[in-house]
Amino acid sequence: MNSRLKILSWSSIRTRLITSVLLFTLPLIVLLLYNSFYSIDVVRNQVANSNRNMMTLYMDQIDQSLEDVDQYVNSIAAVDPDLLVMGTTRQPDEYYMAKISLSNKLSQALAIYKSMDAFFVYSDQEKELMLSPQVGRPFEERERMRVFLNQLMLDKNSNGSLLHAADWKITQLNNQYYIYHIVESGGSYIGAWVNANRLIGALGLIDLGEKGQSLLTTSGGIPLTTSSLLQDHGIELNHSLADYYMTGDKTRFLVVGSPSLRGDFNLVAVIPDEKILENLPYLRSLITFVALGSLIILPLGLLMLRREILLPLNRILAAMKRIREGNLDVRIKAAPSAEEFKLVNETFNTMMADIQQLRIDVYEEQLSKQKAELQHLQLQINPHFFMNSLNMMYSLAQVRNYELIQELTLCLVGYFRYMFRSNLSFVSLKQELDHVSNYVRIQELRYPDSLTSSMEAPDYLMNASLPPLIIQSLVENAVKYAVTLDEAVHIHIRIELLDTTDEPKMRIVVQDTGKGFDEEVLKELQEGRKLMREQGGQVGIWNICERLRLLYEGRAQISFANAHGGGAIVEITLPMNAETEHS
Template sequence: MKNKKRARSYPVVQVLSKTVYLAIPVIILFIVVSWFSFSEIRKQNNLAVENTVNIYQTELGHRLSAITHFIQWTVVHDPILDGFVRENHMGDYRNASNELRLRVSDMQYSTGDEYQYFFYWDEKDIFFNASEIKVDYDTYKEIKEKIRSDVKSKEDPTGSFSWKPFSFGGKEFLYYMITYRHRTFACLVSMEDILSPLYSLNLGENGSISAISPDGEVFYKTKEGPAGIISSVYNRQLFPASKSLLPFSLAIDSRVLGNYGKLFVLQVIVFLAALMLSFIMAGYILVSYKKVILPIKMFSKSLSEMDSVSDGEGLDLTDSKIQELNQINEQFKNLIHEITRLRIDIYEAELDKNKFMIHFLQQQIKPHFYLNCLTTVDSMVSLGDIDAAKKMLMFTSKYFRYLFQVDMNTVPLINEVQHVEDYLSIQNMRLSRSTLYEADIPSECNSMEIPPLLLITFIENSVKHAVPPEGESLKIWIKCRMMNHNAMEIIICDNGQGFSRDVLTKIRNGEDMEEDGNHIGITNCIKRLGLLYDNNFKLLTENNKPRGAKITLRIPVNDK
């Protein structure tokens, strides 16, 4: 019976399905426990933040209310300010200001010294601080100008002000003032000091506290707050001003997870669940090793012997332990045949590519051009212009030497540019008209690799077809620049009549121009670039304004 069981095939799907079926309840338990843990921690964290903020709002509301009452009572009823009348002298003003500072100092003892007080008497334009200054001098001047302007612009000087946010010296403050009988008493406190009691909250690394004005604008934030995917693990709680005595609302972004005792219990439950799953998976891994992994090792060994088997024999990859491996022998034969066919297709494609490249290079060797060069040299010698004949021979030899030596896929850009210059030198000596040539090539582009005989195609097109304006010489410009570390842009322009509309349409649509023979070099060049770069290039043809043809070529390059 045992031998019969060993000979039986075991599908991989059957073994893995058992593992999945046993893992499902464990995974469900893990998800339920994790969700309960997450909900409980979030609830406890929100409750802790809410309790802390409620206590803070109540205490701060009472403190601001006390300061408001103190400022109002001092301006309206305190006899100390009676010293600020026109009939008194500067000594009387100094004594009154000192008494006011003592009164403020007593108030700060109960409310805190972070609240700064200022007094302004507009009849004599007297302004002084009634408490210790905690800002720099520039900020002090801004506060002074703010109080002055508010007193001058207020239509009802006896009216009261509410606490309002305002920025002094690049920092946000709460600002309160009241004016009565030309005497103004103001108080300021920075938002950083006001919110400091909440800094002890465990909000997380990206947690933040925002103060929101009654019109809904955030005028102060302790941090930028969570953003992107991080915001998914943070919770925002809003504490409106309408439910407190504060002149602003609070928005607190806190991390959902907190450090509580229940978290430890939930982590133990998760750990036990994961441990149970590990034991179950360990048992099935052991079974899978005997029933699955060992047969696969035999299969791998058979594959390693593939090189020693001839194409006609095939491979014996069958194994009685796994049904799936029994089917591979026939399928592997089909795979070998398919790979062989693909190799042949790739080889034939490479042959087509090489044939096209050879045909392209052969097109560059134009017998009539070579004969015209020799005829020009003969004419120069016959006329006795030996120096010109020497130059012509030098340019011609350099031109054809480069043509015959180019047997690589790419060459440095500087070599191509030199080949263009040799070609134009030959044409200038052969033809009656002269061709002006300019090249703007940065030094970092000189060593960049491009296909050989690429630029000469477009230069020959301009020399052959471009007709400059009457009375002017043909001008050709070449400009290069690096687009990035792996791409270069080459622009070739002339001052001829430009491309016709039909030619532009055919080039942009990828149509051949073999019917009339004009611009066929550009069509061949596009095909060649497609073979070399797998269409990872861009060639744009257009006409300049007011005239002239423009070719823009962007190709990937590598430094030599």
Template structure:
């Protein structure tokens, strides 16, 4: 008798009860997390206010330092400022004042609104304001402020000319912070009102009962004195040298205070604790409800994902597992999802591109190997080796033993470099040593009919370049020494070449000679990227060198130009990146 396979079936009610049982520890965990979050958010709230105060203090200090430097420079270096204060010519005064006005406006564009610059000459009692008109001052208030500043400058002959600290000016209309510098009878200064200097802090949301106040370095309240007295709050004194704003609790209020480096005032942020933390309480309830909602959504999502997503993905994965490099591109079907069908199409396109890329890389590697083989074949020239041996033999016949030893050592170093250097790139100092050996050999062969010069700028010796690259073009110059009646001089100069903002980005290698130069048709072909036709085994080296530059350097990072010098001779200039 066939047994029936029984599966456990449960009602929805049973599943909900099991889910609730699992949710109990989740709710407990949520409560613990909520407590931790509340504590963390309170700390973050205080930290945010501390950071805001520190940033505000830093901005004010930076602004005051910049303004101080500007005032000192204009007082000591600007002829326009001096002319405006001292000239008796009205036309010159109007013209120069307009220049001073534009200069000041340009400088003040980077600062908060409210900073006002003024200039004053004590001898002729000339007081001018080159900044924009006071938009937040009445005529009476401006007159009171001007009179107070003029009086201060007239009665403070001994004030330090170049101290950094700003000072406090208390008037009936407002509190002002100012700084004045003087040179002789000429004064230049800047001020800002208390209500303008605290504008950035007022943009912070401090709640209904929160406000911003200022206190002097000695602890005397400058603004909001009525509110502070009403709430029975006092100025908290901390470490004046500390960079971290002080946090204190007075009753139901939090007070964050800091100190400016310039020492002119202390900003105070006062806010109600309950208003500061009310968002934390709301978040606590949101977290509790969110846990229950998320649990329900997750349970429903699991069922949906199992039926509609996971099974199709599993089928898609099984199709992928049957793919390997040797198989043809397969068409995956029965995924039941539009996204997976689109992934199927993209995968097929990707596989086609990969196969095409493999073919391209393989073909490029073959071309690279072919060019490298040609390059090696080009270097192994039996006639050059035989010429070296013949030269040594001739020296032996004439008993030039020192020259024989020198020729043997140089020739040995030359061929060792060629046969033992399979690298794609070598240090420039090694390549320079090699071409120096090559030209020493030519010097020993041709005597006074050949000479050479090599110059290498300091630091370039550590740049990596293609081996035998420079020698290829030097050989082209040396071959004229055997047929020319005049001595041939080959110069090789290596310099840094880069923009001022990015020095040492490239190196420039320039090879010149005093021979007959390039034929016009050859020069045209070389500068128009046309391959040269080999003639009696020549021109192969230059063609291969150009190909190697294209193969081993990224596009537009290396360049080569050919020209003839006005006084006669060929010139080859190679520009290579210095970061290989």
């Protein structure tokens, strides 16, 4: 019993959520809204289908009338002798007789094809346009079309697509749209035109409501017939006519239409939504009542939902977002909320404290591991070098060359002093180059006629920081694999500054004149694989790659190549920033 009361407690999120949902989703409101909008949708679909069928019927009639005119014009162009004479004869008498005869034929045809405003014939040879208009057509309109057609014919080279088109074309003259079609026949052209407003004159008898209208449009939605309705109500006609759609700013309109098969235009009906729903007064009243009731209840429900659910969730989400950004010190502050949210907040805070402590422990362990690994890599010394140095000193002692023994001893002292500075992660470039000079001098004493070297580094980079033994390891690798007793080898070290857009970088290039990398070895180096060929092989170049990875975390690059004239080239690029400054 107590557990049930606890579940039904007002402080439980379950009870509060159920109460909030009931405020928004009462079954009666849902049912009324569904029935109301479903009924409206059904009525709109029926009206849209009815008017679409009507538009299709009228569009078919318009297309049929245009097709009849096409057939008549094509028959004249194909077999009429008068049109042929007008395009080919050079006798003025024959030309004018043919012109009069053809004009009479076209005037008689206008009585049959009443949908057309005029027929016209153009003689390319005489550069003359003949119009046969319907009786009662305005003189200004005929003159506008005469000027347009004359210009069209004179520029027929650039208007070839209009003169040889199979469908009817559209042009705009003095804010009026005209539909025309032209057929070529030898040296003449014959065609017909009609004002778009007259083409749909019979559609004005259709009852589409006080604000409704039917009109012709282009496929891009531009009205071809006069209409102030579109601009006054913000009606858009550039949507697809595959199905009906609603448009309009304040007053909503249903738009349906049918495309023409004879030209690039559509017949569209614009029907006001109030005309569609005028037979549903009770339904509209019910919708209004439900809408007003919902507007009253909705703010109260949203306020409760925000206070009891959204605000606690937002506090959790804000804390998680800050944690994702790396701030592990975030905790959710205590605030009045449901019991479930209190439990979640307390568990979250405890979990974050444990994670923060665990992360600190793991980080300290990783630092210790990396430090030990770096010290191990830096302390790896080739035992052959040590033994060879002692042998050299013994040999010089036998021949009593004390000057070279002193020089060799000083170089070895500097060399081993530098090698045992294992507590440093970075040294200056000057210290590294001094160490390299000691190492190279020792090797030059070992191979007196087989090894030479040179260094090229600007003074302003001498205080730049880099990991110890980076350059020396590359030089040691070159001595090991390039120097032979058969041919002298030169090792060149070049240091330069790269001023890139993101941060300045230091480029180190070590190049020798030996035989270069083996193809197999070079391939493995370029692919980043670890070499395990000889004893100590992994301590050389692999040592450098591992240390750069640990110290720079991917911000340093190393590349390997063979020079065209022979020899190996190793290039290292190191970032120069405050984190790696030598102190």
